[in-house]
Amino acid sequence: MDVLDLVFFRAIQTLQIERYSSSLDEIIAATESACAAVDMKTLDKNFVTLQSCMHEVLRAKGGNDYKISHIKKEMLLSQGMLPATMQCDREIWSLGFAYLNGVDYSAPMPTLAEEILENMEIGAICTRVENLTEK
Incomplete structure (x- = not known):
């Protein structure tokens, strides 16, 4: 699982595409500029989403047929309460651990x-x- 797949890569790619690049150096410069333009709050929310996805992947035994849980990240962020790490239920952790041991x-x-x-x-x-x- 990769945080780039969630939003970060798409955000950078969108910003990078907005600048026409005709050489490798221009592509690198546009990508670096786009990376610098991405708001750190967006990254914080992305990492929380990544952790939520990992929780659901464990629940789905490695599958991708799950819905990302909504935890009101925007509200938590505005209140300064967005967690850096998400808690994983002991039962889900045990289920994932048992499944991975059998693979x-x-x-x-x-x-x-x-x-x-x-x-x-x-x-x-x-x-x-x-x-x-x-x-």
């Missing part, structure tokens, strides 16, 4: 190895393209 992690390894190799190849191609544009 056979060796089964998905061949697929994972293929995906990693493919990503490394894509990374190598991207590096070559970047080197072409820098010259």
